Amino acid sequence: MSRFLWNPLTACKAAMTSLSILSKWSVPTRPSISLTLTPNFNASEHIVSLSAILVVQDARQVNSGDVLFEMKMIEGNVPSNDYQGSNSLKATDDNGVLSLSFSDTSNGMRYWYPSRLTEGIITAQFEAFPREVDEQTPVGPRVDLRMDQGGIIGAANSFIPVPPSDDTIFDIHLNWNLTAAPNGTTVVCSFGDGATSSKTGVVDILTTSTFMAGPIQKYTQKIALENGVTETFGVYWFGSPRTFDIEKGARMSADLFAKMAQFFKDTEESYRIFLRFNPYRGFGGSGFLRSFVLEYDPYQTIEENVLLYIFAHEMVHNWPLMEQEAEGDSEEGAWYTEGIADYYSRILPYKFGLINEQQFMQAMNVEASSYYTNPNRELTDDEANERAWEDVAIQRLPYSRGAMYLFDANGKIMEKSGGARSIDKPVLELLRRQENRQKHGLKEWLLLMVQELGPRAEEDWKMMSRGELIVPISNAVGSDFKLVRSDQEPWELGFSSSSLSSRIIGGLIPGSRAAEAGLRVGDIIVRNDVVFNSADNYERNMTLLIKRGETEINVSYWPRKWEKVECWQWARHSEENSRLEL
Incomplete structure (x- = not known):
């Protein structure tokens, strides 16, 4: 779910092989970034802000007019801290106070510039405040x-x-100042558990990390891999989640990660899952450096198989990534990043024996329905990327379309090799290139695929990226399974998706199932199901609690159009001797 709700991991892939966790602070032998975070508490001993001191030691000087600091001001539809006015960045260097100016760009970046040539150690101070959210805050x-x-x-x-x-x-050091923190306050980040932690790598190591402080509860486990690496695995949360069994989920995720790390031949030293509670609405995950954040709300009961899928999808993002060829180049788009995560989140739990055959086939057909009933399935990759935040169905398209392309490619490789090889071969080869800091972009992927399938491989990718319909060959998931035509109704919310942010029904489609169920323009949305649940799951209803005047009304309907479109599903050839060739 990372693209739907962000995945920044491609930003730091080039440095992954150089990362190391240091046990203590050291005198820098290379440029260093030292960050000290001090939690500030209110009378109820709740954290209300973070005071930050950022110290940069770098022999390079920065000229007036050149960029000293940068920060992304918006990610998708989510704003960042806005350091202006009384809360502006304050900086000094060896020559004293360093005045800063800034500019914002059309792509959401903010750049700070020094008023003069910098000298020596640069220190920046600022206070970060949590975002104020309410029931109208959109999911992002x-x-x-x-x-x-x-x-x-x-x-x-x-x-x-x-x-x-x-x-x-850089040598990147993190220090939490907890001198004024109440008893029971603990801290953790993506690359370290405790008040001090360090990492070596590019600056993106810092920006792609998650930070957590307060009355943290946790589950940790040491995982020993066959390659001799022992990893620290942890799950961290606040409070007591009521919509799923956190202890069971933590143990399940540790087991899943151990098997995935073995499959991808992982060599890192830790992996962490952070849980974030949204009291209003929100369910899904976002991937970060060797970690991901799972958001949940009090309304969405999380079924065990759904939790397993999310864990698997987000974990896959640690390994197979595709290099972006050029800034702003969307050729590779999300079809690989999210498609490969969907592909392996379906395949590997079955391969590892964590789900049975019936659950596997159900998961495969959910994936197929998600693709075929997506009303935007004919968009090109570029169009889908450009319009990703217009509609949940567009956001979700690269997941299922990328996965269906990979299922098809898997079947074709198995067929041509007589079952000797699968899609794993080019995927793992691209991963090895990534780990060795070699080129691992679209060009390299297509070369690997041409080695497997010949010139047809490049045309298959072009067809997918043009938005042409993908129908995988019948043995894409094993010779005892076949694809059968089973047309289905495409997804249709029935009203403008912007209503989910404004919390007022607008753009109601006359004659839609939403209208037939009784929704009216102007109805106030009090609560609603997570939209992608019904978009991804063909049989699931959309349920809303709306307010009309002084009356609250529950509305439930099947968010589908009335006419059907071409759709394919997997079915067994026979009930006997079923096997999957994965």
Whole structure:
């Protein structure tokens, strides 16, 4: 679910092989970034802000007019901390106070510039405040700093300005100042558990990390892999989640991660899952550096198989990534990033014995229905990327379309190799190139696929990226399974998706199932199901609690159009001797 709700991991892939966790602070032998965070508490001992001191030691000087710090001001539809006015960035260097100016760009970046040539160590100070949210706050990437049951959680890229992102390797140090913190306050971030932690890598190591402080509860486990690596796995949360069994979920996620880390031949030292409670609405995940954030609300009961899928999808993002060829180049888009995560989140739990055959086939057909009944399935990749935040169905398209392309490619490779190879071969080869800091973009992917399938491989990708319908060959998930034509009704919310943000029904489609169910323009949305649940799951209803005048009304309907479109589903050839060739 990472693209739907953000996945920044491609930003730091080039430095992954150089990362190391240091046990203590050290005298820098290379440029360094030292960040000190001090939680500030109110009378109820709840964290209400973070005071930050950022110290940059770099031999390079920065000229007046050149970029000293940068920060992304919006991610998707989620704003970052806005350091202006009385809360502006304050900076000094060896020559004293350093006046700063800033400019914002059309792509959501803010750049700070020094008023003169810098000299020596640069120190910036600022105070980060959690975002104020309410029932009208739209669902978006889980990057913003938020209060959570007495604690605070947020991604660095939403509240920490950093030196310009390039290939410079830094010693990155984090220190939590807890001298004024009440008893029971603990801290953790993506790359370290405790008051001090360090990492070596590019600046994106910092910006793609999540930070958490407060009355944290946790589940941790040491995981030993066959390659001799022992990893620390942890799940961290506030309060007591009531919509799912957190202890059972933590154990399940640890088991899943151990098997996935073995499959992808992981060599890192830790992995963490952070839970964020949304008292209004929100369910889904966002991937970060060796971690992800799972958001949940009090209304959505999370079924065990759904939790397993989310865990699997987000974990996959640690490994197969595709290099972006050029800034702003969307050729590779999200079809690989999200498609490969959907592909392996369906395949690997079955391969590992975590779900049975019936559950596997159900998951596969949910994936197929999600693709075929997407009303935007004919959009090109570029169009889908450009319009991603217009509509949940557009946001979700690269997930299922990318996965269906990969299922088809898997079947074709298995067929041509007589079952000797699968899609794993090019995927793992691209991963090895990524780990060795070699080119691992679209060009390299297509070369690997042409080696497997010949020139047809490039045309298959072009057809997918043009939005042409994908019908995988019948043995895409095993020779005992076949695809059968089973047309279905495409998804249709029935009213403008912007209503979910405004919380007022607008753009109601006359004659739609939503209108037939009794929704009216002007109805106030009090509560609603997570929209992508019905968009992804063909049989699921959409349920809303709306307010009309002084009356609250429950409305439930099937969010589908009346006519059917071409759709395909997997079915067994026979009930005997079923096997999957994965």
